[in-house]
Amino acid sequence: MAADRSKFSNKFGFIAAAAGSAVGLGNIWKFPFEVGNGGGSAFLIVYLVFCFVLCYPILVTEIAIGRKSQKSAAMAFKPLGHPRWSIVGILGVFCGVLILSFYNIVAGWVLGYFVEMLLGNFDIGKNFGTYIQDIAEVGGYTIAFLIATTYIVSMGVTKGIEKASKLLMPVLLAIIIILTIYAFTLDGASEGIHFYLVPDFSKLNLNVIYRALGQSFFSLSLGLGAMMTYGSYLSSKENIASAGVYITLADVGIAFLAGLMIFPFVFSQGLTPEGGAGLIFITMPGIFETMGPTLGVVIGSLFFLLLAFAALTSTISLMELPVAYMVDKHKIKRKKAVWYSAGIIFLLGIPSMLGNGYSEYFTSFITYVGAEKPVNFMDFVTDVASNTLLPFGGLMVSIFAIYAWKRQKLFKELSVGNPNFTKTFLSRYIAFSLKYICPPILGIIFIITVLEIFFGVKIL
Ligand code: PHE
Numbered sequence: 079m080a081a082d083r084s085k086f087s088n089k090f091g092f093i094a095a096a097a098g099s100a101v102g103l104g105n106i107w108k109f110p111f112e113v114g115n116g117g118g119s120a121f122l123i124v125y126l127v128f129c130f131v132l133c134y135p136i137l138v139t140e141i142a143i144g145r146k147s148q149k150s151a152a153m154a155f156k157p158l159g160h161p162r163w164s165i166v167g168i169l170g171v172f173c174g175v176l177i178l179s180f181y182n183i184v185a186g187w188v189l190g191y192f193v194e195m196l197l198g199n200f201d202i203g204k205n206f207g208t209y210i211q212d213i214a215e216v217g218g219y220t221i222a223f224l225i226a227t228t229y230i231v232s233m234g235v236t237k238g239i240e241k242a243s244k245l246l247m248p249v250l251l252a253i254i255i256i257l258t259i260y261a262f263t264l265d266g267a268s269e270g271i272h273f274y275l276v277p278d279f280s281k282l283n284l285n286v287i288y289r290a291l292g293q294s295f296f297s298l299s300l301g302l303g304a305m306m307t308y309g310s311y312l313s314s315k316e317n318i319a320s321a322g323v324y325i326t327l328a329d330v331g332i333a334f335l336a337g338l339m340i341f342p343f344v345f346s347q348g349l350t351p352e353g354g355a356g357l358i359f360i361t362m363p364g365i366f367e368t369m370g371p372t373l374g375v376v377i378g379s380l381f382f383l384l385l386a387f388a389a390l391t392s393t394i395s396l397m398e399l400p401v402a403y404m405v406d407k408h409k410i411k412r413k414k415a416v417w418y419s420a421g422i423i424f425l426l427g428i429p430s431m432l433g434n435g436y437s438e439y440f441t442s443f444i445t446y447v448g449a450e451k452p453v454n455f456m457d458f459v460t461d462v463a464s465n466t467l468l469p470f471g472g473l474m475v476s477i478f479a480i481y482a483w484k485r486q487k488l489f490k491e492l493s494v495g496n497p498n499f500t501k502t503f504l505s506r507y508i509a510f511s512l513k514y515i516c517p518p519i520l521g522i523i524f525i526i527t528v529l530e531i532f533f534g535v536k537i538l
Pocket residue numbers: 099100101102103104105177295296297298299300302304392393395396
């Protein structure tokens with residue numbers, strides 16, 4: 079065990095960093111458009127069930143694996159006596175790099191929009207489609223964002239990741255609460271809330287379930303070892319089960335608030351919630367415009383600043399995956415490892431950047447068997463990495479915990495810093511879910527969706 083391994087300074091530091099990883103563009107950019115496409119509240123309910131029933135137990139397990147092994151994702155299985163399982167961690171690192179390659183581009187749009195709002199250019203919303211094809215501009219902001227991430231990660235765990243998260247997370251919460259209160263005062267707010275909160279189960283289908291599952295894993299940063307890596311920096315004084323509860327509640331709570339904020343905005347403008355990936359970028363500037371030139375600039379720039387903060391605490395956890403891998407496995411210096419990672423991530427992101435209209439090839443990248451329309455490169459990477467591989471990673475973690483590592487050892491680790499753990503309800507809940515719920519549900523959904531979506535085999 080490396081005695082000199084960096085550590086978060088206390089429980090709040092860890093929760094801020096882990097919640098910072100969880101709360102990101104996934105909550106404020108992706109969640110609302112997934113809800114919009116998935117028929118509103120039906121999607122919301124399935125997502126919530128997945129978060130609490132499947133994701134919470136997997137979150138706790140990932141943190142425990144990381145803390146026990148004192149190693150990042152790809153290296154964590156070996157010290158626990160199961161070197162063959164390292165493949166799950168390596169797949170996770172690969173997945174993290176893929177996700178960051180496109181995530182970083184959306185973060186670049188956010189940064190660009192922040193500047194446009196400061197300049198009072200509210201027309202940018204109508205011009206979203208052309209804006210994202212402006213490769214020089216989007217590329218510039220993407221590089222700027224990547225450099226910010228790289229800089230923080232290069233500062234290390236306590237001085238970089240923890241410090242940034244402790245500062246940014248409370249600010250983010252404050253901004254989102256102010257905007258939600260404002261949204262509630264608008265005409266049309268009740269229509270938005272109705273769409274968001276009154277369930278219409280006729281909208282449920284396999285695709286909605288598949289997306290809600292991917293969203294729950296993406297949103298909680300699960301299935302790729304990000305939480306394992308953060309867990310490896312957690313001290314043995316801390317109670318993992320309760321930290322997991324806070325992280326889950328923070329993540330779900332902020333996604334829920336983001337919905338409460340955005341749908342009143344969308345409906346008050348007479349717009350439709352099915353705006354796809356552009357939803358917030360298209361609708362929000364128009365809303366800020368109606369606030370008048372001064373207030374519009376203030377609220378509009380605050381909003382995109384909030385998104386940029388949320389994104390930054392997530393991109394640092396994604397970048398920590400390849401960096402910790404290089405540091406732990408290849409003994410490369412952290413400062414070098416971050417720049418190598420940044421280079422790879424930037425290059426891999428180029429097709430996603432070009433696939434928003436600039437290059438026809440990457441824009442109509444692939445048509446799934448039986449589908450009517452092609453999807454662009456970014457959507458394809460999202461389907462493969464976040465909607466399919468993350469739940470698959472979660473499936474592997476649950477199987478590992480119960481059948482390879484075994485419940486006793488997991489519980490022993492969860493009792494460190496929480497001596498009464500085995501007597502609590504949470505322990506029974508976690509054990510039950512990991513054994514009886516996660517493997518069958520994740521396994522079945524994985525098989526069905528891979529066959530249906532990628533190979534066009536009709537099962538349901
Ligand atoms: N959870 C982050 C978000 O919601 C994204 C993320 C996924 C971060 C996986 C780390 C690992 O934006």
